[in-house]
Amino acid sequence: MPALKHPQILLASDLAGGEVVFLGAEGWERDHARARVARSEDEAAALESFGKAEIAGNKVVDVYLADVEVGVDGVPTPLHYREKMRLKGPSVRPDLGKQAKGGAHDRS
Amino acid sequence: MTAHDPGLARPNAPTTTYRYDEFDAVFVRERVAEFREQVRRRLEGSLTEDEFRPFRLMNGLYLQLHAYMLRVAIPYGTLTARQMRRLADIADKYDRGYGHFTTRQNLQYNWPKLVDTPDILESLAGVEMHAIQTSGNCIRNVTADHFSGVAPDEIEDPRPTAEFLRQWSSAHPEFSFLPRKFKIAVTGADHDRAAIMVHDIGLRILKSDAGEIGYQVVVGGGLGRTPFVGKVIRDYVSRDDLLAYLEAIMRVYNRFGRRDNKFKARIKILVHEKGIDEVRAAVEAEFAAMDRSVFSFDPAEFERIAAFFTPPPYEALPAESAKLRTQGVEHPAFGNFLDMNVSPHRVPGYAIVTVSLKPIGGIPGDATSQQMRLLADASERFGFGELRVSHEQNIILPHVKQDELLDLWKLLDGAGLATANAGLVSDIISCPGLDYCSLATARSIPIAQAISKRFSDLSRQRRIGKLGIKISGCINACGHHHVGAIGILGLEKKGQESYQITLGGDPTFSASIGEILGPGVSAEQVPDVIEHIVDFYLAERREGETFIETWRRIGHARFKDVLRREGEDGADI
Numbered sequence: 001m002p003a004l005k006h007p008q009i010l011l012a013s014d015l016a017g018g019e020v021v022f023l024g025a026e027g028w029e030r031d032h033a034r035a036r037v038a039r040s041e042d043e044a045a046a047l048e049s050f051g052k053a054e055i056a057g058n059k060v061v062d063v064y065l066a067d068v069e070v071g072v073d074g075v076p077t078p079l080h081y082r083e084k085m086r087l088k089g090p091s092v093r094p095d096l097g098k099q100a101k102g103g104a105h106d107r108s
Numbered sequence: 109m110t111a112h113d114p115g116l117a118r119p120n121a122p123t124t125t126y127r128y129d130e131f132d133a134v135f136v137r138e139r140v141a142e143f144r145e146q147v148r149r150r151l152e153g154s155l156t157e158d159e160f161r162p163f164r165l166m167n168g169l170y171l172q173l174h175a176y177m178l179r180v181a182i183p184y185g186t187l188t189a190r191q192m193r194r195l196a197d198i199a200d201k202y203d204r205g206y207g208h209f210t211t212r213q214n215l216q217y218n219w220p221k222l223v224d225t226p227d228i229l230e231s232l233a234g235v236e237m238h239a240i241q242t243s244g245n246c247i248r249n250v251t252a253d254h255f256s257g258v259a260p261d262e263i264e265d266p267r268p269t270a271e272f273l274r275q276w277s278s279a280h281p282e283f284s285f286l287p288r289k290f291k292i293a294v295t296g297a298d299h300d301r302a303a304i305m306v307h308d309i310g311l312r313i314l315k316s317d318a319g320e321i322g323y324q325v326v327v328g329g330g331l332g333r334t335p336f337v338g339k340v341i342r343d344y345v346s347r348d349d350l351l352a353y354l355e356a357i358m359r360v361y362n363r364f365g366r367r368d369n370k371f372k373a374r375i376k377i378l379v380h381e382k383g384i385d386e387v388r389a390a391v392e393a394e395f396a397a398m399d400r401s402v403f404s405f406d407p408a409e410f411e412r413i414a415a416f417f418t419p420p421p422y423e424a425l426p427a428e429s430a431k432l433r434t435q436g437v438e439h440p441a442f443g444n445f446l447d448m449n450v451s452p453h454r455v456p457g458y459a460i461v462t463v464s465l466k467p468i469g470g471i472p473g474d475a476t477s478q479q480m481r482l483l484a485d486a487s488e489r490f491g492f493g494e495l496r497v498s499h500e501q502n503i504i505l506p507h508v509k510q511d512e513l514l515d516l517w518k519l520l521d522g523a524g525l526a527t528a529n530a531g532l533v534s535d536i537i538s539c540p541g542l543d544y545c546s547l548a549t550a551r552s553i554p555i556a557q558a559i560s561k562r563f564s565d566l567s568r569q570r571r572i573g574k575l576g577i578k579i580s581g582c583i584n585a586c587g588h589h590h591v592g593a594i595g596i597l598g599l600e601k602k603g604q605e606s607y608q609i610t611l612g613g614d615p616t617f618s619a620s621i622g623e624i625l626g627p628g629v630s631a632e633q634v635p636d637v638i639e640h641i642v643d644f645y646l647a648e649r650r651e652g653e654t655f656i657e658t659w660r661r662i663g664h665a666r667f668k669d670v671l672r673r674e675g676e677d678g679a680d681i
Contacts (some may be wrong), residue, residue, distance in 0.1 A: 016151060018176035038427050057584045058153040062171060081605065082173075082542065090543035092471055092553045093302055096204055096219070 002041045006067035009035040009076050010047040011086065012060035020086045020098070021060060023047055028060060030098070032087050033075045037068065122506075124257075124494045125186050126271050126416040128236045135279070136233045139240060144166045144226035151223065157318040166246070168239025169225055173546050176304050178217045178225060179242040180232060184270040184294070185213030185253035185497040185504075189484040190497055194235040196480035202228050207480065209465060209473040211537060211588055212291070213251050213497040214242055218544050221246065240278065246285045247277035247358075251293045253301045254498035257417060258506045260454045261599035264313045264321055266296040268414040269350075275413075276351055283358050287365035287373035290358075303499060305329050305338045305619035306591055308375050309357065310632035312617075314344060322346045327357060327387070328379030329619070331585035336376040337619045341391060347410070348510075348564075349395075352403035356395040360387065420492040420507055425457025442517045444528040444566060450513060459510050461491075462530040463503040463520060469557050469566045472538040473501030482523045490516045499588075500537055502530065532569040533577060533642065534560040537588055541581025541598060542605075548581035550605035552599025555579050555634050562635040572642055575655045578613070593655045594641060595622040607634050611641065611667055623664045626671060637671065644670045 002044045009032065010023040021028040022035035029035060038044040044065055051063035068076035078084050089097015128136070145161065150160040160244055164170075166180040175532045180195070187195075195215055199207050202224045203217040210216055222227060232238055241248055250270045257265040273292060277283065283290070295302040296313035310326035323345045329338025345353045361375045364382070372381075377388050436443035451460040461485065465474050475483070483503055487495045490512050496504035508516055520526040536559060539545065541552030556579050578592030582599075589595035595610035607629050610622030623631025629637055644667060649658040659667065 002574045013171055013175075015157075018171060018174075018219075020174060055157065057149065061157050080603065085542060086173055089220075090553075091551060092543050092557065 002040060004041060004044060006079060007070055008038045008044050008047070008065040008077065009068050009078075010038075010051050010063060011066055012051060012054070012063040013081065015058055015061055023050060026055075032077075035076055037070055037076050038065070112384070124417060124420050124492055125188055126267075126413065132236070133233075136236075136238050136240075139167070139230045140226060140233050146299060147226055162244065164222075164225075165218045166240065166242040167225070167229065168242035168578045169220075169222070170243060171546065172218070172455075172544055173471055173542070173548075175219045176222055176225070176543065177544070178220045178228060178239055179210070179214045180217070180237060180239050181249045182213050182215060182237075182497050183243045183274050184250060184256065184267050185254050185499070186256075186267060187495045189488045189493040189495070191235045191237055191381060192434065192480050192484040192487070194231060194237070195306050196477035196484070198228055199477040199480070201231075204492065206447065206474055206476045208471075208540060209475065209497050209501050209503070211252070211499050211501060211539070211586060212249055213499055214249055215511060216540070217496070218540075224522065230307070233496040243289075244284075245288050245290075246284050247280065247286075247290045247292060247337075250274050251291070251302055251307075251499060253297055254461055254496045254500075254504050255451065255506065256296065256300055257419065257458050258453050258455070259299075259301075260452050261298040263298075263315055264296040265414075265417055266294040266302075266311075266313055267417050268410065269296075269311065269313065269323075270294045271413050271416075272351075272410060273354070276354075283362065286358075286362055287367045288370065290361075290375065292354075295397060300616040301498075301621075303588070303591065304616040306331055306335070306588075306615060307338065307618065309354065310338050316344060316346075320346060323350055325353065325357075325641070328376045328384065328414070330374050331588060331590045333371060333372065333583040333585075334374075335585065335590040335621045336380060337621065338376075338429050339379060339504035341384060341388050348405040349400070351405065352398065352400040353391075353395055355403055356391045356398060359394050359398075359417075360390045370596075373586070419455070420494070422455045422458060422507070424510065425508070425511075426454075427456040429457065429513075432510050432513065439514065439517075441526070441528070442514055444570075445517050445526055446513065447527075447529045448570070449530040455507075457510055459508050459513060461505040461508050461513070461516065462498070463505065463525050463531050464527040464535060465502050465525075466529060466535050466560065467524055467527045468529075468534060469561045471553050472536050472556050475503070479523055479525060482519070482525070485517055486516060487578065489519075500535065503536070504574055522628070528566060529569060531574045531576070532566075533563045533572050533575045534569060535576075536560060537576070537578040537592070539580050539582075541579075541587075545581060545586075547584055548598065549583070549600045550581050550607065551631070552579040552581035552596070552598050555596060555598070555607065555631060558631070558635045559638055562639060572646065573654060575642070576613075576615075577638070588615065590621045591619065592622060593637060593659070599628060601628055605631055607631060609634075609637060609641075612656065612664060616658050640671060 024034040088099035149155045170177045208216045252266045252270045293302045293307040294311040304330040312324040325342045326338035327341040447461045491505045491507040536556040538556040542548035578588045579596040580587035580589040591613040597608045609625040613622030614620045
């Protein structure tokens with residue numbers, strides 16, 4: 001099972017609402033902290049495979065893997081600034097997006 | 109009876125904007141119902157995303173970085189107060205209480221849900237608006253001079269022509285699947301405020317020696333990854349021949365435009381690769397061979413459309429308000445507003461007001477729902493209920509009595525809408541960039557904010573004079589950076605946001621594409637670089653010279669040299 005150069009998580013957009021979601025242990029999560037982390041090529045392939053099935057199941061769109069680093073707290077953080085933006089929301093409107101609510105669970 | 113039978117036109121239509129007839133209203137309602145059904149089928153799973161995507165794009169719905177985005181068409185940038193209020197209501201009910209006015213005179217909502225979009229479109233249809241053809245490979249919203257109908261330098265109001273073209277191009281079966289998107293802009297004035305030279309087709313209304321109205325036709329302009337200034341394909345096309353001639357251009361493009369590579373599919377590439385002479389010959393051959401009778405000009409129909417744009421009932425007033433000058437002295441901030449944001453009007457005693465959506469440090473083009481409602485109120489109280497959106501991402505009140513400018517200014521000032529910076533260095537055009545856009549490679553709004561703050565002193569801005577800074581967050585150039593006197597392009601370089609700066613762009617009849625200044629710089633460095641450029645311009649300019657005039661006179665190399673020297677002196681540029 002070859003290890004990945006960087007761990008990866010699976011991102012998508014919720015079909016009905018458009019919000020960014022992350023594949024977790026029990027399905028799609030709005031908080032990246034709950035994302036399942038793939039550390040090997042096989043694990044990444046499994047995430048991708050699940051994502052494709054979810055596209056076919058009309059739950060999500062725009063599914064892709066993103067490289068992350070995992071902190072000491074176990075929370076994955078994307079390496080690229082584009083995905084870092086997607087975790088939070090617009091940098092010029094801290095009152096909007098996931099960052100506005102002190103966590104991504106609250107979807108008001 | 110034609111599809112637009114004058115007898116079907118609604119009574120009590122306002123005098124200054126086009127109103128739907130029954131044909132238009134039914135068409136838009138049917139499209140809403142059609143899209144509602146498509147969304148339902150998508151959500152239940154009988155349409156895949158690949159099948160659904162073209163439908164949602166045809167209705168202006170994108171999927172962006174954080175959410176869906178809905179782009180609402182504002183034909184030739186003209187809005188009624190009622191429409192502006194509806195845009196505000198939609199922002200509150202379905203979005204996050206604001207909207208973003210774009211460089212194509214449209215409005216974008218950044219947070220709609222797919223499930224709500226049919227209701228939003230239905231709400232728009234209720235005020236004769238839609239999002240049709242604001243995306244996809246079709247003829248997009250036809251744009252026009254935001255001073256249409258009121259500019260003193262105008263030969264003819266371009267909006268009847270733009271509306272004529274909107275009706276011709278809406279759901280045109282032959283041009284719904286073009287090689288790429290297609291943008292048309294129209295101006296009827298001696299000064300180009302519609303950037304017609306950088307559109308796929310630019311139309312300039314002219315008067316022939318015989319006194320007949322016609323059009324100079326420019327083709328193959330565009331920005332994006334391969335910018336070109338358009339070329340004149342015909343010096344003069346009579347109004348009788350306009351639709352047929354444009355149809356001929358579209359047919360040639362549809363037939364010969366490249367479909368093998370989306371980056372080479374715009375008509376500008378066809379014009380560049382074949383040359384304007386070969387394209388002109390093909391268009392003229394098509395024009396000569398085609399059955400032009402179906403496109404023959406219908407004067408009655410044109411007049412029907414033009415009648416919607418008849419001037420409002422202006423009062424007979426002195427050319428200049430007696431009290432205006434005194435008021436400007438008594439209220440210096442108002443005086444600044446008069447100097448920068450108030451333009452001459454063709455009717456004595458009236459003025460055109462530019463409401464800047466560029467407060468110092470603000471987000472260019474954004475307006476809250478409260479501001480939209482205030483602007484709607486202001487337009488009714490001071491300007492016959494009409495508003496315009498400029499491609500510079502500002503709002504125009506086109507018919508304000510000079511005597512009422514002070515009262516209007518007080519109203520705007522109370523809502524943070526009286527920044528006296530129209531055309532100045534802080535009146536920055538900016539695309540949404542990576543703060544919202546899934547195509548972006550870097551953020552653009554924070555760059556605009558940082559520059560705006562650096563030049564926050566309005567008196568300093570006025571000493572600098574008119575200077576257009578335009579920022580794009582990717583090579584697609586929605587922020588028009590190629591035609592900024594100072595252009596800024598956000599790119600990714602080694603995993604970091606990097607900004608390439610160009611000088612010498614010009615969006616007017618004397619159009620030019622900016623030239624690259626040097627290697628990209630970091631976001632933090634951009635304000636310093638801009639300040640060095642501006643300081644050098646101030647040191648070099650002759651009296652009355654604009655930035656672009658100085659740049660053209662002394663040459664790009666001088667600007668490059670000074671920046672290089674500044675870098676060697678330790679400025680790290």
